[in-house]
Amino acid sequence: MESSSVDEDPYATDEDRDYNPSFHRSDTDTCTTCDALQNIVKRSTNQERVASSKVKLEYHQRRADKAVSCKLSDIKTYTPQSDSIVICFDLQQTLPTLLLTTSKTFYLRQPWTYNFCVHNLLTGAADMYSWDETVASRGSQEIGSCLVSYIKSLPPNVNKIVAYSDSCGGQNKNKYICKLFMFLVRDSAIKEIHHKLLEPGHIYMECDRDFGMVEKNKRKNP
Ligand SMILES: [Zn+2]
Missing domain, CATH: 1.10.287 (Helix Hairpins)
Incomplete structure (x- = not known):
């Protein structure tokens, strides 16, 4: 203007x-x-x-x-039509549930909701997996379960995955995720998985934009 x-x-x-x-x-x-x-x-x-x-x-x-x-x-x-897919995945900052503005809640222990995002870098589509802490935690096993669910939902022609994530030891960079990827390569249609870890302190992922939309809508519809 x-x-x-x-x-x-x-x-x-x-x-x-x-x-x-x-x-x-x-x-x-x-x-x-x-x-x-x-x-x-x-x-x-x-x-x-x-x-x-x-x-x-x-x-x-x-x-x-x-x-x-x-x-x-x-x-x-790669193109969206190819037999490969490029994704990034991340867990959103924990969401207090319900979202209360009463000052007293600041000092109370609120239940948390977790939200995990897999963003397809070739199509821009984002898949979200949400659960609350009464259902499960937010460690490598939960991240692995979300990834399996996502990978199972891929079209049958996809046989190569390039995945970006941060280097969080408790969630992404650990032996459980490594073994999960090895299992998927051995026992599914996926033939290659390249897991690339971004340098700590310089992490920008497209999932952040998706989380931004959640935060924006959360303010409108608490
Ligand atoms: Zn730095």
Whole structure:
């Protein structure tokens, strides 16, 4: 809206029209590893420690960049019609149930609802799996059950899965999920599963956008 008014303004200078938009990194929710290493690089007087922190920081940031480029490359490589699928999966922040605004509830232990999302990066479709803490917990077994349910629902021609997730040890990066994928490759139509873990502190997944929609609707319909 603002830009069209400048365009229509006969007195606007070239400088006014040169919007030169730029984006800066958010000052909140920064990466703990980056912050800790940058702090050493900036403030430490121990040159050996500074040099080693620089190397660690470079390595960490390269891994983060590599994960992003790898995901983009996978999305470009496959099409929704191919026999492969590219997904990311994540668990949403726990949802208090019911959503009460009474101040007293802040100090009380509320029941939680869990919501797990599998986002198809080729079609943009999101599948959600919800349960509450009276039904099950939110560990690797529950994540595994959701993944099995999702994989069983795939079209029969799909035989390769490329999956992205964070490196949460209790949920995604553990022997149970590894063994589950090995079992599926051995005993189902799936022939390959590539599970790729994003670098901690630099995780952006499309599931976050899906969770954003849940949060938005939650405010409207508590
Ligand atoms: Zn970082």
